[in-house]
Every structure is written in C-alpha cells, then in structure tokens.
Amino acid sequence: xxxxxxxxxxxxxxxxxxxxxxxxxxxxxxxxxxxxxxxxxxxxxxxxxxxxxxxxxxxxxxxxxxxxxxxxxxxxxxxxxxxxxxxxxxxxxxxxxxxxxxxxxxxxxxxxxxxxxxxxxxxxxxxxxxxxxxxxxxxxxxxxxxxxxxxxxxxxxxxxxxxxxxxxxxxxxxxxxxxxxxxxxxxxxxxxxxxxxxxxxxxxxxxxxxxxxxxxxxxxxxxxxxxxxxxxxxxxxxxxxxxxxxxxxxxxxxxxxxxxxxxxx
Ligand SMILES: [Zn+2]
Ligand SMILES: [Zn+2]
Numbered sequence: 001x002x003x004x005x006x007x008x009x010x011x012x013x014x015x016x017x018x019x020x021x022x023x024x025x026x027x028x029x030x031x032x033x034x035x036x037x038x039x040x041x042x043x044x045x046x047x048x049x050x051x052x053x054x055x056x057x058x059x060x061x062x063x064x065x066x067x068x069x070x071x072x073x074x075x076x077x078x079x080x081x082x083x084x085x086x087x088x089x090x091x092x093x094x095x096x097x098x099x100x101x102x103x104x105x106x107x108x109x110x111x112x113x114x115x116x117x118x119x120x121x122x123x124x125x126x127x128x129x130x131x132x133x134x135x136x137x138x139x140x141x142x143x144x145x146x147x148x149x150x151x152x153x154x155x156x157x158x159x160x161x162x163x164x165x166x167x168x169x170x171x172x173x174x175x176x177x178x179x180x181x182x183x184x185x186x187x188x189x190x191x192x193x194x195x196x197x198x199x200x201x202x203x204x205x206x207x208x209x210x211x212x213x214x215x216x217x218x219x220x221x222x223x224x225x226x227x228x229x230x231x232x233x234x235x236x237x238x239x240x241x242x243x244x245x246x247x248x249x250x251x252x253x254x255x256x257x258x259x260x261x262x263x264x265x
Contacts, residue, residue, distance in 0.1 A: 046203050046227050053203060056150040064147055066154065073157035081161030085169050096177045097186070107182035115182070119175040119189045120245060126171030128249040131242040134166055139236035141166075146234040151201040151227065168197070193245075200226040200244050221247040228257060 046053060076082065107115075134142035145159040157164070172193055176186050196213055205223050210216050215223075226244050233239035240257025243249040250256035 046205065046224055053150065057152065060148055060150040064158070066152075069148070069152075069154050069158040072159075073154055076157045076159055076161060076164055079161070081164070085165060089169075089173065093173070093176075096173075098180050101180075103182050107185050111182065112185050112188070115179045115185050116189055116192075118179050119181065119186075120192070121248075122178055123171045123175035123189070123193060124243050124245045125249055126174045127167050127245075128243045128253070130167040130171055131244075132239075132255070134163055135233075135236050135239045135242070138162070138166065143234075143236075146230065149230055149234055151203065151230050153198050153202045155230075156198045156201045168193075196245055199223060201230075203227055219246050219248040221245060232257065 131142075141160045141162045145155075145163055148155045148158060172190060175189070181189065199209060199213060200221075200223055202223065210222070214220065221241075221243060225241050225247060229239070229241040233241065240255050241247075241250055242255055247256055
C-alpha cells in the first residue's frame with residue numbers, strides 16, 4: 001500500500017494547489033434549491049461556520065471543486081491503493097479470522113447482534129486511535145482530507161490512501177480479528193461502516209436517517225460530530241471529535257468538542 005502513496009500524493013497535491021470553482025456542480029444546484037429548514041421539516045441542514053451551508057460549500061469548492069473531489073474519491077476507491085488493500089486483506093484474512101472453522105449458512109440472531117455491536121464499538125475505538133495518530137504524527141497525509149472544511153457525501157473518500165488505510169482499513173480488520181464474526185456478520189458490519197461514513201459527511205441531520213442508522217441510541221455520534229471535526233479541527237495538534245460513530249471514545253479521552261452549528265471549540 002505504501003508504494004502507491006507517491007502517485008496518490010501527486011493527485012492530492014494537484015487538488016490542493018488548484019482553486020477553481022466549477023459551475024454546474026450538482027451539489028451547488030441542490031444546495032441552492034434546498035429548504036434550509038430541513039428536508040420536509042423533518043431534519044436540518046447543518047450551518048457552515050457562521051454562514052449558510054451553501055455558502056460554506058462554495059468556499060470549500062473554491063479550494064477543491066466537486067469534480068476534483070469525485071476524481072480523488074474514485075482514485076482512492078478504485079486505484080492502486082485500494083487494489084493493494086484488497087490483495088493484502090485477501091491474503092491475511094483467512095489466516096486471521098476463523099482459521100479452520102466452518103460456519104452455518106446463516107449466523108444466529110444473538111451471535112450476529114452481539115458481534116456486530118462489539119465490532120461497531122471496537123472498530124470506532126481503533127478508528128479513534130488511527131485518526132488521532134494521523135493528526136499527531138501523520139498530518140502530512142491527513143491534511144488532504146482536511147482541505148475539505150464543509151464536507152459532502154463525495155468528500156468521504158477524498159482522502160489519501162495511507163489515511164484511508166489507517167482510519168478505515170486497519171480498524172475494520174482489527175475489529176473482525178478480535179471478534180471472529182460469521183462472514184455475513186462481517187459483510188453487514190463493513191457495509192454499515194461505509195454507509196455511516198458517507199452519512200457522517202453529508203451535512204444533514206434527519207430523524208429518518210437517525211432512525212435507520214440507530215443514531216438515537218446512547219453514546220452514538222450525530223452527523224454534526226464529524227461535520228464539526230472538518231469545520232474546526234483542520235490542524236495537527238489538539239484536535240477534537242476523532243470518533244465517528246460514537247462520541248464515547250472522545251468523551252473518555254477528553255477530546256470531545258462542541259457540535260453546535262455555529263460554535264467553535
Ligand atoms: Zn481529522
Ligand atoms: Zn471526514
């Protein structure tokens with residue numbers, strides 16, 4: 001995976017040095033048409049800094065346009081870093097998870113529920129640790145993702161390959177190695193993890209999304225949590241809100257920041 005970083009860095013550096021606001025951006029158009037009181041009054045679009053979110057989105061896109069974010073996201077998801085990660089995972093997983101064990105066709109309900117929940121908690125802890133290491137020691141890699149101070153769904157994978165490995169690939173695998181889940185339980189966890197990661201970058205709080213993603217449960221972090229991390233923690237040291245799915249780890253280690261729409265840390 002490390003051999004791919006130079007190419008990745010070139011792409012990201014190109015993105016960082018370009019300040020072109022592209023017209024016709026679908027998110028711009030959508031933002032312009034949005035009812036800022038929320039999606040059919042069932043939720044709210046988070047404010048951006050002390051200004052409306054569509055203005056904050058425009059400012060962000062002056063640094064990295066939507067299309068460049070999309071291009072980097074495609075490179076991250078489909079490029080050499082992703083291929084290296086897939087190959088390493090395919091080689092390592094059978095040796096790390098359930099060696100020699102045979103599974104029933106479907107996992108039992110209780111087994112599924114307990115291991116899924118445990119992987120969510122452990123995976124978010126490993127993400128917390130990886131994300132904090134990226135801020136404290138690997139900021140040169142993580143700063144690319146922080147060029148985006150007002151994220152959208154496509155910003156999720158606008159990230160350096162090493163960054164994605166440290167705060168997504170390794171935590172997901174680490175949780176699976178510890179919990180030894182049924183393969184279908186692992187697939188459900190991996191899908192839920194990616195889906196919630198995208199949700200956390202979308203900038204919208206809505207009761208239906210919170211219901212589907214069980215964000216109403218105790219200890220769970222709302223969309224505003226990671227949105228505030230992008231907004232107010234664009235620096236290496238002493239950042240806040242490293243966890244994504246739970247505020248629990250930030251609370252436990254003293255790094256929980258405000259998530260109010262216009263509050264600064
Ligand atoms: Zn960060
Ligand atoms: Zn992010």
